Amino acid sequence: MSTQSPWTARTVAGAGVDLHCRDWAGAADARPVLLLHGLAGHAGEWDALAAALAPARRVVAVDQRGHGRSTRRPEDLGRDAYVADVLAVVDALDLERPLLVGQSLGGHTALLAAAAHPGRFAGVVLVEAAAGASPGAPAEIGAMLADWPVPFPERTSAVRFFGGGPLGEVWADGLEQRGDGWWPRFDPEVMVAALAENAVRERWEDWAGAAHCPALLLFGQHGVIPAADAERMLTLRPDVHAVSLPGAGHDVHLERPAELHRLVAEFMSSLS
Numbered sequence: 001m002s003t004q005s006p007w008t009a010r011t012v013a014g015a016g017v018d019l020h021c022r023d024w025a026g027a028a029d030a031r032p033v034l035l036l037h038g039l040a041g042h043a044g045e046w047d048a049l050a051a052a053l054a055p056a057r058r059v060v061a062v063d064q065r066g067h068g069r070s071t072r073r074p075e076d077l078g079r080d081a082y083v084a085d086v087l088a089v090v091d092a093l094d095l096e097r098p099l100l101v102g103q104s105l106g107g108h109t110a111l112l113a114a115a116a117h118p119g120r121f122a123g124v125v126l127v128e129a130a131a132g133a134s135p136g137a138p139a140e141i142g143a144m145l146a147d148w149p150v151p152f153p154e155r156t157s158a159v160r161f162f163g164g165g166p167l168g169e170v171w172a173d174g175l176e177q178r179g180d181g182w183w184p185r186f187d188p189e190v191m192v193a194a195l196a197e198n199a200v201r202e203r204w205e206d207w208a209g210a211a212h213c214p215a216l217l218l219f220g221q222h223g224v225i226p227a228a229d230a231e232r233m234l235t236l237r238p239d240v241h242a243v244s245l246p247g248a249g250h251d252v253h254l255e256r257p258a259e260l261h262r263l264v265a266e267f268m269s270s271l272s
Helices: 043-053 079-092 105-116 137-146 155-161 165-173 188-194 196-200 204-209 227-236 257-269
Strands: 008-013 018-024 033-036 059-062 099-103 123-127 175-178 181-184 215-220 241-245
Touching: 008 079, 018 043, 018 079, 033 043, 033 079, 033 105, 043 059, 043 099, 043 165, 043 257, 059 079, 079 105, 099 105, 099 257, 105 123, 105 204, 123 257, 137 188, 137 196, 155 165, 155 175, 188 196, 204 227, 215 227, 215 257, 227 241, 241 257
Parallel strands: 033 059, 033 099, 099 123, 123 215, 215 241
Antiparallel strands: 008 018, 018 059, 175 181
């Protein structure tokens, strides 16, 4: 027996892309939340947080360009294009000064969006994201994706490969079934290209320039953000609160959904 989805699928036209969104209806007088997943991810990664936040407020999660059900091979994979997509979703769905929450690449997008568009966002929550460059990331991600044994013959084998449990289930949810098995909803070369700018360009000026936008930094104790980068972010903006979640890795939002909800809810209560 099928059950009705708690969210409504919406498609927003961006610059040269169609952006798939999951839209949880919520109280119109409450601050909305816009969720941005990380590289090789998908909007469904946020289902637990979205369900916890809604229906008290509207929550929208986006498949970023090149990911999920959004345009798979966009011509433009620069950082400005990802930021423009955020504004396209905000405008098309009438999200008034939303809270931006982004993990990894999505957090980087949220940081740049807040810096470039003062007043458009009430605050940002950066989950395992920083402003430093990552020179080795394209090669590392390319090698990691090349090791995926695709196609997976069945969904359960994908869940096992991704570590099993809730985390493995969510990663497997990012696959699509074809005639010969289960494949990612992205092309590896697109993922590598999406990191090209981050590999060579630091964004410390953007981070410092976004001081008008309140921010919360969330890190996993065993995450991938260098301690020096986290320390520099706090030095540049000493007003910002940062939390390291014990035992968590890079996928903090999947490993600690209840703690993430608590921290995001507390942060929202502090926003004007």
